[in-house]
Amino acid sequence: MSSQVAKSRDNAVEAILPQIIETIEKAISLNGSAWLGIGTGTTISVFMEKLKARLKSDLAKNCFAVSTSFQSQQLIISSGMTLAALSQAPNAELDIAIDGADEVDSSGSFIIKGGGGAHLLEKIVALSAKLFIVIVDSDKWRKGIPLAIVPEAYPLVKKECEKMNFALVLRNGSGKIGPVISDQGHIVADLQPPSSSDGVFCGLMDIERRLSSITGVVEHGLFCKIAHLVVVGSETGFYILKHAQVQPFIGVATDCGL
Known part of the structure; x- marks a missing residue:
């Protein structure tokens, strides 16, 4: 991994981390617990490391996290959050899901995932979340x-x-x-x-x-009009392709370019 990709990944994670923590805090304040979906891949490894460092222990103990792979199971366990099954969540619904992506189009509406082979559980978790956030770095998949x-x-x-x-x-x-x-x-x-x-x-x-x-x-690894928010990191900062208040399946997006 190049230093440019690592920097863009860090910038994207740092940009969205405060909003994710705020969402967790609000869920705990309202319901006594927060339910998270944790994706798979190198970006998620960076995200979980930074979340663990920022999330206070009294909040972490009230967080229940659903994994999408063996990798994310281990990340959840080491974070201090409770590893849980989607079936245990109230109404089988998650407060927030966070994942990376292998490719994204210019609108943020069409995403390719599955570079790690975990796209089945990743899509189940994404569709079960009230808020689905995708964090993307400058690296490109380009493998289909x-x-x-x-x-x-x-x-x-x-x-x-x-x-x-x-x-x-x-x-x-x-x-x-x-x-x-x-x-x-x-x-x-x-x-x-x-x-x-x-x-x-x-x-x-x-x-x-x-x-x-x-x-x-x-x-399949096509995630069409599922993400509420896509944050793309660059070497010098970040930019947002889709705002979190935009609901899935609303809006016109280009259907070409991946």
Whole structure:
């Protein structure tokens, strides 16, 4: 990781941390507890380290956090918050969810996640939150749209993706022979845009619909119009793509550019 990426990540986390702590404090004041969803990835590792340093112990003990991966489970345990299941949350609803992203379009409406293979639980947690905040650094994924696939269905899914004029590339595991396997036991593969599109996905809402209809695709890494707030860090500061008061599915966004 370059120093530029690390700096942009720090700037984004520092920018949004006060609002996240304020949201936690308000939830505890109103309900006696705060329910959080914690994402997965390097940005979340930085965020949790800084949150642990800033969050007072009397607040942390009243925080219940739902994980999206083995990594985030360990981060929650070390933070002093209580690791909990989504089913334990009141009405299965979280006060806030925080996650990183691999790619985001210029409006903040279309996000690609799943570089860590955790996009199934990440999407469940995001859709269960009253407020979903995404923190993005200057690094770029540019490896396609991750899919979580039932192993036996991989040949079928690959064929269906080829009918859509997309290539499906199996993600090779590290330290083992064979593909990356998610925490839930699914194969992880990456959907590639047509070579004629210069590496850009267009018609993302249609792609989302079609991927969701393929038997054997458990979940894909397209997060369309889900985030309430997207904070993008740069080497010199940060900028916001979408304000937290904007509700999901409202507003016109460009449907091309990832």
